[in-house]
Amino acid sequence: MRALSTAATGMMAMELNVQVISNNLANMTTTGYKRQRAEFQDLLYDHVSRVGTQTSAQGNMLPVGIDLGSGVKTVGTVRLMTQGNLTQTGNQLDVAIRGDGFFKVQLPDGTFAYTRDGSFNMDSQGRIVTPQGNVLQPAITIPPNSTGLTINAQGQVSVIPQGSTTPQILGQLQMTRFINPAGLLPMGDNLYQETPASGTPIDGLPGTDGAGDLQQGMLEQSNVDSVSEITNLITAQRAYEMNSKVISAADQMMQSVSNLMR
Structure with missing residues (x-):
C-alpha cells in the first residue's frame, strides 16, 4: 500500500526536523551560534490521470487530474544569520x-x-x-x-x-x-x-x-529563540505522531483485506 511508504517519508523528515531543533536548543548559550531550520519539499507524483487530458472528440478536457504524491524529502538545513543579542x-x-x-x-x-x-x-x-x-x-x-x-x-x-x-x-x-x-x-x-x-x-x-x-x-549571543524552538518541536512531534497513525490505519486496512481472503 502506497500510504505506508508515504507516511514513512513523513516520519523520517520529522525525525530529522527534531534533530535540527535539538541542536538549536543545545546551542542556546553558544557564543555567536546561528540557528538552523530544516526545509522540505514534496516528492515525485504519480499522474494517474493528467489534468487537461482530452476526453472527447469535441475537445472536452479534464478540469482536474488524479495525482498521487509519494511523500516528502529534506532539501536543506538553512542557517539563519540574523544578529544575536x-x-x-x-x-x-x-x-x-x-x-x-x-x-x-x-x-x-x-x-x-x-x-x-x-x-x-x-x-x-x-x-x-x-x-x-x-x-x-x-x-x-x-x-x-x-x-x-x-x-x-x-x-x-x-x-x-x-x-x-x-x-x-x-x-x-x-x-x-x-x-x-x-x-x-x-x-x-x-x-x-x-x-x-x-x-x-x-x-x-x-x-x-x-x-x-x-x-x-x-x-x-546565540540567535536561538527558545519559545519558537519549543513550538517547532511540538509541531514536529505531532506531525510524526500523525504519520505513524497513517501507518497504523494502512496496516488495519490491509489486515481487513487479508481477513476477507480467508
Missing part, C-alpha cells in the same frame, strides 16, 4: 560584531576559517587567539606589561606600553564578508569554512562597505 562581559579581549561579517582566523594547517565568536585570549607570544589557539588574522601581538588595551568600533587595536602614557596602535582588525554567508560550511568550534556556495571571502575594515562594527567588552 550583545551581552556585556567587561573582558577587554571580548569583541562582538554588530552587523555583517566574520573574524578571520588561521588554522594549524595554514588554511583560514571564519567565526562570529569574539571571545579571544592571548597565547604565550602575546598574539590574539581563539579559545582553541587559532591566531586571529591579521595577527596582532600585544607587548608584555602593556596596559589599556583598546579595540575601537573600527577595529584599531591600541595599548599603553610600559613606561609610557601615550597609546600605541598595534594593528587593525579586519572583517570578512560573504555574498551568501548561509552557504558556509560549519566545522564545529564556532568555525566556518568557505565553499563555492558561500562565494569568495571579501576582506574589509569594520564599519565600512556593509561590514559591521566592533564592540569591545561584549559578546554576541
Whole structure:
C-alpha cells in the first residue's frame, strides 16, 4: 500500500526536523551560534490521470487530474544569520560584531576559517587567539606589561606600553564578508569554512562597505529563540505522531483485506 511508504517519508523528515531543533536548543548559550531550520519539499507524483487530458472528440478536457504524491524529502538545513543579542562581559579581549561579517582566523594547517565568536585570549607570544589557539588574522601581538588595551568600533587595536602614557596602535582588525554567508560550511568550534556556495571571502575594515562594527567588552549571543524552538518541536512531534497513525490505519486496512481472503 502506497500510504505506508508515504507516511514513512513523513516520519523520517520529522525525525530529522527534531534533530535540527535539538541542536538549536543545545546551542542556546553558544557564543555567536546561528540557528538552523530544516526545509522540505514534496516528492515525485504519480499522474494517474493528467489534468487537461482530452476526453472527447469535441475537445472536452479534464478540469482536474488524479495525482498521487509519494511523500516528502529534506532539501536543506538553512542557517539563519540574523544578529544575536550583545551581552556585556567587561573582558577587554571580548569583541562582538554588530552587523555583517566574520573574524578571520588561521588554522594549524595554514588554511583560514571564519567565526562570529569574539571571545579571544592571548597565547604565550602575546598574539590574539581563539579559545582553541587559532591566531586571529591579521595577527596582532600585544607587548608584555602593556596596559589599556583598546579595540575601537573600527577595529584599531591600541595599548599603553610600559613606561609610557601615550597609546600605541598595534594593528587593525579586519572583517570578512560573504555574498551568501548561509552557504558556509560549519566545522564545529564556532568555525566556518568557505565553499563555492558561500562565494569568495571579501576582506574589509569594520564599519565600512556593509561590514559591521566592533564592540569591545561584549559578546554576541546565540540567535536561538527558545519559545519558537519549543513550538517547532511540538509541531514536529505531532506531525510524526500523525504519520505513524497513517501507518497504523494502512496496516488495519490491509489486515481487513487479508481477513476477507480467508
